[in-house]
Amino acid sequence: MIHKSISRLAISAALVVGGATAALAEELSFAHFVPPQHTLTGSVIEPLQEGLKAELGDDMTVRVYPGGELGKGPLEQYVRVVQGVADIVWGLPGYTSSQFSKTMVAEMPGVIEGGQMGYPAIWKSMDLIKDEFPATKPLALWTSEPNIFIMKDKDVRTPDDLKGLKMRVAGATSAAVIEALGATPVQMPAGEIYNALQTGLIDGVVTGASAVSDFKLLEVANSYTVGAPLGRLTFYVVMNQGRYDGLTDAQKAAIDKFAGEYLSKSAETAWNKRADETIAALKADAGKTVITLTEDEAAAFGALTIPVTEKVVGELGAEDVLTSMRGE
Incomplete structure (x- = not known):
């Protein structure tokens, strides 16, 4: 009887301890709007999952909801995380x-020089731009590879x-650049580009070369121009601030270890690698035309696009941001 009582007590104690451990375990939801094979998975999501696993074991996991599973609209990503529909989101x-x-000053032509990474400039300027990320904790902020014409x-x-051409752009900064070049900007999410090109709704796209692979644009585009100063895109991964604040100190410390420049560098490195591989593949494809501009040819574009940066920054009163991002 004594042994049975001890056994029952031991089992009860184990259940209590197990319950306490389970109560501490956290599952974070990570929502995005692209397919699982997109560059985002290997460069951001998996490093975050693996890092948290190494730090916390099973005490914290990240469950991914790709392809708009928690909401189809790419434009609503930030609202989605603020409202708690997802704990973490990726967006533009x-x-x-x-x-x-x-x-988005980081997107403008001439701000991040060719061959340089954009994420250090953004993180160095966080004190100047942090108010644009209310109710969230930024986990990663980075730029794409330089934009090209597709x-x-x-x-x-x-x-x-x-x-007179209709050119798809991702946002207002690219739109201003395209207008300066005499074309008509058409803003739409990346997932709509394929059909828009295929049907002739647009004549081309201004975005990074990685998008050619990630969104299968090589099936509907056949000419690519590299080297014009067209700026870049910016990306964010943010977490609901209240969700972060509710974690244990150890869980917050684990997130902090991988958030910031670590994840941002991983992402931007992957974006550039994907772009380089894509350009190489296009050059090797006899059915595609890849135009690499000479310095003089690129300068002809720059004469129209670089002044757009100063104009937009002046209208925003963001000269301090420009100076910081340029490292001046």
């Missing part, structure tokens, strides 16, 4: 440009080649 500031006007049945070698 350009989709809601008015909220992120200072963050065209259907039209070659772009000079600014005149763009006159």
